[in-house]
Amino acid sequence: MERASAALREASPALLLLGLLAAAPFLGFGQGYTMTLLARAMILAMAAVSLSVLVGGAGLVSLGHAAPLGVGAYAVVALDAAGVTEGLVVLPGAAAAAALFALATGAVAIRTSGVHFIMITLAFGQMAFFTAGSLTAYGGDDGYTLYGRTELFGTRLLEDRLGFHWVCLGLLAAVLLLCRLLLASRFGRVLRASRENPLRVRAVGFEPYPFRLLAYALMGAVAGLAGALLANATEFVAPSYMAWQRSGDLLFMAILGGLGSLPGAVAGALAIVLLEEWLSELTEHWRLIFGPLLILSVLFLRGGLAGLPAQLGGLLRRG
Amino acid sequence: MADGGPVLELRGLRKRFGGLAVTDDVSLAVAPGAIHAVIGPNGAGKTTLVHQISGLLAPDSGRVLFAGEDVTALPMHRRARLGLARTFQITSVVPGFSALENAALAVQARSGSSFRLLRPAAGQLALDDPAMEALEAVGLADRARTPAGALSHGERRQLELAVALAMRPRLLLLDEPLAGAGPEEAERLVGVLSGLRGRYAILLVEHDMPAVFALADGISVLVYGRVVATGPPAAIRANPEVRAAYLGEDDAA
Numbered sequence: 001m002e003r004a005s006a007a008l009r010e011a012s013p014a015l016l017l018l019g020l021l022a023a024a025p026f027l028g029f030g031q032g033y034t035m036t037l038l039a040r041a042m043i044l045a046m047a048a049v050s051l052s053v054l055v056g057g058a059g060l061v062s063l064g065h066a067a068p069l070g071v072g073a074y075a076v077v078a079l080d081a082a083g084v085t086e087g088l089v090v091l092p093g094a095a096a097a098a099a100l101f102a103l104a105t106g107a108v109a110i111r112t113s114g115v116h117f118i119m120i121t122l123a124f125g126q127m128a129f130f131t132a133g134s135l136t137a138y139g140g141d142d143g144y145t146l147y148g149r150t151e152l153f154g155t156r157l158l159e160d161r162l163g164f165h166w167v168c169l170g171l172l173a174a175v176l177l178l179c180r181l182l183l184a185s186r187f188g189r190v191l192r193a194s195r196e197n198p199l200r201v202r203a204v205g206f207e208p209y210p211f212r213l214l215a216y217a218l219m220g221a222v223a224g225l226a227g228a229l230l231a232n233a234t235e236f237v238a239p240s241y242m243a244w245q246r247s248g249d250l251l252f253m254a255i256l257g258g259l260g261s262l263p264g265a266v267a268g269a270l271a272i273v274l275l276e277e278w279l280s281e282l283t284e285h286w287r288l289i290f291g292p293l294l295i296l297s298v299l300f301l302r303g304g305l306a307g308l309p310a311q312l313g314g315l316l317r318r319g
Numbered sequence: 320m321a322d323g324g325p326v327l328e329l330r331g332l333r334k335r336f337g338g339l340a341v342t343d344d345v346s347l348a349v350a351p352g353a354i355h356a357v358i359g360p361n362g363a364g365k366t367t368l369v370h371q372i373s374g375l376l377a378p379d380s381g382r383v384l385f386a387g388e389d390v391t392a393l394p395m396h397r398r399a400r401l402g403l404a405r406t407f408q409i410t411s412v413v414p415g416f417s418a419l420e421n422a423a424l425a426v427q428a429r430s431g432s433s434f435r436l437l438r439p440a441a442g443q444l445a446l447d448d449p450a451m452e453a454l455e456a457v458g459l460a461d462r463a464r465t466p467a468g469a470l471s472h473g474e475r476r477q478l479e480l481a482v483a484l485a486m487r488p489r490l491l492l493l494d495e496p497l498a499g500a501g502p503e504e505a506e507r508l509v510g511v512l513s514g515l516r517g518r519y520a521i522l523l524v525e526h527d528m529p530a531v532f533a534l535a536d537g538i539s540v541l542v543y544g545r546v547v548a549t550g551p552p553a554a555i556r557a558n559p560e561v562r563a564a565y566l567g568e569d570d571a572a
Contacts, residue, residue: 184439186427186446193413193424200411203373204486205399205428214434 013263013306014176017270021169025162035161036233037277042168043229045269046175048253049262050222053179055251056260057188058215059195060110063118064125065250067105068098068220070242072227074132077144077237081137087152091228098224099217101128106216110209125247132239143238150232158232168229172266175222179262182218191215256297258304267305324387326351326490326520327372327403332381334367334544341367342378343544349490354512354521356531359541365524366408368541369494372522373405374398386489400428404488408495410475414468418459418478421467422450425485453485454478457511473504480511490520497527509533532556 024038047069054060072094079090105124112120138144149158157163182188194201194208201208231237240246253272257264275293279286301308325348334342341364349355359365370376372383374395383391390398399405404425412421423446427433430445440446454460457477462470467478476496483491496512497505509530515521516534525531531538532552539549540561548554548561555561 178437181437181439184441185437186433186435186440186443188436189420189424189427189440190433193416196413196415197411199375199407200413200482201424202394202396203399203405203407203411204425204482205396206433207394207396211433 013261014180014266017263017266018169018173018176021172025165032161035165037273039161039164039168039233040230041270041273042172043226043233044250044253044273045266046172046229047223047226048250048257048265048269049172049175049179050219050226051250052254052257052260052262052265053183054215054219055254057183057195058191058212060212060216061118061251062109062121062216063244063247063251064105064121064123064128065219065223066242066244066246067125067128068102068223069227069230069246069250070128070132070239071098071101071220072224073231073237073241074135074138074227075224076146076150076228076231077138080146081144085148085151086154087150087158090150091225094228095221095225098227099221101224102220103213103217106213106220110212110216122244122247125242125244129239129242129244132242139238141239143236143240146231146235146237149235150228164233171225171229175225176262176266179222182215187211187214252294256294256301256304258301258306261304261306264304264306271305325349325384326386327522328384329372330382330384332368332371332378332383334364334371334376334378341544342371345381345541345544345546347539347546347549349520349522351520352517353536354516354523354534355537355539356523356525356535357539357541358525358528358531362543363541364544365541366494367544369405369492369522369524373403373492399486402487402489403492404483404486404490405492406476406479406483406494406496408498410472410479412467412475412478412482415466417464417466418454418470418474418481419447419450419463421478422453422481422485423447425453425482426450429487449487450485453481456484456514457481458507471504473500473507476500476504476508477511480508484515484519488519490522491515493521493523493525495525496523497525497530505530 021038021042025035029035029038047065051062051065054062075094075097076090079093084090109117109120109124133141149156152158158167183192190201190206190211194211198208227241230241249272253268254265256271257266257268276290279289302311327349329345329347332342332345333340345368347355357365357368367376371378374393378391382389385398385401385403390401413424416424426446426449451460451463454463457480459474459477459481462474467475470478480496497508500508505527512534523531523535535552537550538552538555539546540555548558
């Protein structure tokens with residue numbers, strides 16, 4: 001009983017965010033454009049959650065997480081060009097392609113650490129970016145337009161705004177749950193211990209490398225799934241999916257959310273996508289406001305958005 | 320393990336850092352259940368020796384035999400799996416984990432696969448029960464739920480020992496377990512260590528002379544990387560070469 005209520009308390013930020021997203025269509029946000037924006041935020045949230053597992057859980061600060069996302073998107077393109085549009089093939093296919101990419105690049109990158117790891121993931125990301133630009137069959141630098149969205153069980157569920165919303169929300173919830181379980185498992189325990197003290201982990205009998213590599217591949221798969229959904233959301237795929245700026249955005253979402261907090265990464269993704277949109281409506285020089293806001297948030301939000309309730313509570317008590 | 324053979328045997332171990340010989344033809348053996356101490360002044364190469372035994376550093380030549388098996392080429396984590404548990408001169412625990420979870424991590428290493436991805440590890444009795452036993456053995460059971468980072472220095476020392484015990488080791492390799500401990504903490508740790516006598520083979524590297532002479536069955540004296548004397552405590556205490564090189568005439572009790 002006590003345990004169940006503790007588990008509920010722990011899960012409440014995630015449940016609150018998912019509940020808000022579920023309620024959004026009924027709260028007057030059902031218009032086309034807002035729904036598109038929310039879908040985009042949920043998709044990027046999935047990628048940000050997977051990056052948060054890598055950075056906050058495994059200590060792997062990747063500056064190339066847009067690459068597996070892009071690989072997932074290009075898997076949709078490749079399958080579309082081959083005439084395959086069934087989601088039960090496309091979505092696992094995109095995740096598998098991204099996992100393989102992460103496995104191959106991670107096998108090299110994870111041998112390094114610290115700044116070297118950041119640089120090598122950035123380099124692999126740029127390689128993927130330029131490779132995508134040279135794929136003339138898929139539009140090269142100009143990108144590739146999808147004329148139909150991925151189908152699910154042969155139905156055109158994803159063409160429907162509300163249907164797409166539910167699919168994204170369901171997958172985001174599944175990603176949150178699976179990542180949470182992963183971090184709490186025996187595997188996750190070794191992973192977390194390796195972030196804090198790899199020497200201690202070796203001294204009790206584990207080599208951290210295979211644990212880190214598997215986590216890197218699995219989180220690559222999650223990013224690939226997000227990439228496949230993003231391709232469907234925009235019905236267009238271009239090399240810019242893999243640009244390092246997007247890797248930076250994802251990293252920022254995870255950090256803004258509060259490192260190691262998975263619901264925080266969702267909040268970070270929502271905040272950045274919505275803020276970007278809102279500011280760009282106000283002024284075309286929105287980046288002049290956006291940048292300083294990000295800096296202020298890093299300076300003053302100690303535990304990220306996830307730590308905000310506690311921080312506000314502390315202020316109220318003192319005030 | 321060969322019956323009656325030593326748990327740990329070093330044969331002609333050598334290590335140089337540039338022109339400096341930090342381990343110079345070191346040979347020694349630790350019998351099952353025995354506490355063997357390595358003493359020596361600062362810079363004698365004690366910690367370098369511990370690193371070579373645990374697998375953190377590779378020797379330039381010589382061999383490390385563990386339970387009769389040549390482990391010279393094995394990395395640290397493989398030696399740990401064989402039952403070689405070490406502590407560090409600067410205490411090494413996982414600060415964000417509770418004391419219990421630190422010990423449970425060690426239990427996990429010797430029980431089943433750790434590539435289990437979905438079932439929560441916390442609360443698994445197969446892990447927590449042996450972990451709790453290890454904490455009890457060092458007198459830290461009442462701090463099981465405290466994060467390791469919030470423990471006092473002496474408690475972290477105890478925890479590191481509990482983590483080593485949770486590995487069910489064949490040899491405990493303790494690198495200055497009393498360093499930085501206050502008199503009271505040191506006394507408690509010596510009590511814990513003497514409680515382990517006979518149950519584990521222990522190689523103890525230590526500065527604290529009264530503790531060494533109280534605990535050790537055998538002592539090797541290391542000076543400039545060389546073993547200048549090996550023998551039972553009484554013989555070491557009486558050895559004039561040792562007194563001159565290390566203990567200091569007036570210091571020798």
